[in-house]
Amino acid sequence: MKQIEEYVRSIEDFPEEGIIFRDVTSVLQDADGLHLAIDLMQEKLKELDFDIVVGPESRGFIFGVPIAYNLHKPFVPIRKKGKLPCETIGIKYDLEYGSAELEMHRDAIKPGQKVVIIDDLIATGGTNEAMVKLVEGLGGVVVKAVFLMELAGLKGRERLKGYDVESVICYPGK
Numbered sequence: 693m694k695q696i697e698e699y700v701r702s703i704e705d706f707p708e709e710g711i712i713f714r715d716v717t718s719v720l721q722d723a724d725g726l727h728l729a730i731d732l733m734q735e736k737l738k739e740l741d742f743d744i745v746v747g748p749e750s751r752g753f754i755f756g757v758p759i760a761y762n763l764h765k766p767f768v769p770i771r772k773k774g775k776l777p778c779e780t781i782g783i784k785y786d787l788e789y790g791s792a793e794l795e796m797h798r799d800a801i802k803p804g805q806k807v808v809i810i811d812d813l814i815a816t817g818g819t820n821e822a823m824v825k826l827v828e829g830l831g832g833v834v835v836k837a838v839f840l841m842e843l844a845g846l847k848g849r850e851r852l853k854g855y856d857v858e859s860v861i862c863y864p865g866k
């Protein structure tokens with residue numbers, strides 16, 4: 693059986709020079725890789741008491757939904773600006789390359805609900821920090837964030853001090 697790290701393909705200088713792109717499609721397109729990724733992420737939630745899984749468009753959906761389904765929890769999508777049809781709250785944030793704006797439906801989380809954030813990767817931590825602000829803006833409590841991959845050299849964790857953050861694969865660089 694292969695290790696999860698072996699399923700990730702790394703592409704240099706994509707989408708910009710100097711970026712090493714950790715490609716999740718190579719994990720997804722292998723049935724064993726897909727199983728292993730979801731099982732290992734889900735393991736990080738063992739015995740955790742929580743109400744909702746939240747994940748960002750688009751790669752966060754890929755892992756968030758099966759984990760929510762397996763654990764019989766609801767899934768709340770955080771989408772890029774302009775995609776959600778009902779009343780939203782939004783936030784602008786910076787990425788490893790570029791900037792973006794995320795939105796969430798206002799009625800998606802009730803005050804006091806315990807939220808787990810799921811995404812494929814934490815780089816600068818900008819996306820995750822933005823998600824935490826959206827969840828907390830609705831009165832939710834972020835009890836954990838789980839990532840398949842972490843680019844530790846970009847110090848995303850430092851933006852999430854005081855939160856429980858875990859990753860399955862940790863790359864020491866960026």
Ligand SMILES: O=P(O)(O)OC[C@H]1O[C@H](OP(=O)(O)OP(=O)(O)O)[C@H](O)[C@@H]1O
Pocket residue numbers: 748749750751752786787788792811812813814815816817818819820848
């Ligand atoms: O820690 P950060 O520096 O914020 O970067 C991590 C985020 O960047 C990627 O998403 P991206 O915004 O590229 O969108 P995508 O999932 O639609 O490709 C990735 O899936 C994370 O959500």
Ligand SMILES: Nc1ncnc2[nH]cnc12
Pocket residue numbers: 711712713714715788789813815843866
């Ligand atoms: N280096 C990287 N590889 C894959 N996805 C990313 N999202 C932000 N930085 C990334």
